[in-house]
Amino acid sequence: GENVEQHPSTLSVQEGDSAVIKCTYSDSASNYFPWYKQELGKGPQLIIDIRSNVGEKKDQRIAVTLNKTAKHFSLHITETQPEDSAVYFCAAAYNNNDMRFGAGTRLTVKP
Amino acid sequence: GAVVSQHPSWVICKSGTSVKIECRSLDFQATTMFWYRQFPKQSLMLMATSNEGSKATYEQGVEKDKFLINHASLTLSTLTVTSAHPEDSSFYICSARVGSGIHNEQFFGPGTRLTVL
Numbered sequence: 372g373e374n375v376e377q378h379p380s381t382l383s384v385q386e387g388d389s390a391v392i393k394c395t396y397s398d399s400a401s402n403y404f405p406w407y408k409q410e411l412g413k414g415p416q417l418i419i420d421i422r423s424n425v426g427e428k429k430d431q432r433i434a435v436t437l438n439k440t441a442k443h444f445s446l447h448i449t450e451t452q453p454e455d456s457a458v459y460f461c462a463a464a465y466n467n468n469d470m471r472f473g474a475g476t477r478l479t480v481k482p
Numbered sequence: 483g484a485v486v487s488q489h490p491s492w493v494i495c496k497s498g499t500s501v502k503i504e505c506r507s508l509d510f511q512a513t514t515m516f517w518y519r520q521f522p523k524q525s526l527m528l529m530a531t532s533n534e535g536s537k538a539t540y541e542q543g544v545e546k547d548k549f550l551i552n553h554a555s556l557t558l559s560t561l562t563v564t565s566a567h568p569e570d571s572s573f574y575i576c577s578a579r580v581g582s583g584i585h586n587e588q589f590f591g592p593g594t595r596l597t598v599l
Contacts, residue, residue: 414577416590469531475524
């Protein structure tokens with residue numbers, strides 16, 4: 372089955388700096404890679420996703436890149452703000468079936 | 483995006499009792515819903531996949547007789563934790579899938595915190 376690894380487990384940045392979170396996956400058949408933001412006591416919220424037919428996707432301050440050959444994908448947050456502080460999870464799935472999550476990254480943005 | 487609700491948001495129960503958690507897709511029909519469990523500071527672990535009108539598919543290590551899942555309609559799935567014990571205390575999160583094939587997304591509910599005394 373799919374195995375997703377995520378790094379780092381914690382990340383602390385200064386407000387305005389960029390944050391990068393990286394994930395690797397094991398199943399070359401996976402074709403859907405979403406990123407979720409989870410605030411304390413709440414369910415995960417989809418912030419951006421990418422499918423295997425594209426290499427990069429951007430939405431304002433958030434971007435995701437995918438390297439299918441190396442089987443890794445990354446989340447980039449630019450101009451970070453304190454409200455970006457949360458736990459971020461990457462995931463991988465085939466057609467959104469059997470989605471497997473990374474262990475999570477706790478991002479702290481210091482004002 | 484689509485909205486998924488869960489009820490209750492939190493519940494405290496005595497050991498040995500059963501607890502039912504509801505998951506509803508509010509503005510769309512979901513043929514497939516998923517149930518996850520999340521322990522403190524850990525990732526989401528898939529418990530089971532629930533398809534409307536059929537039996538749920540459980541992940542390895544998840545007891546189907548303990549975690550009863552019913553997906554009777556396209557907008558409602560329920561998880562019943564039977565004979566709950568303190569080790570069942572966790573954050574239970576459901577999600578609902580909308581769309582099909584490669585054009586689909588999963589939307590998560592806000593979670594239900596279960597505490598078993």
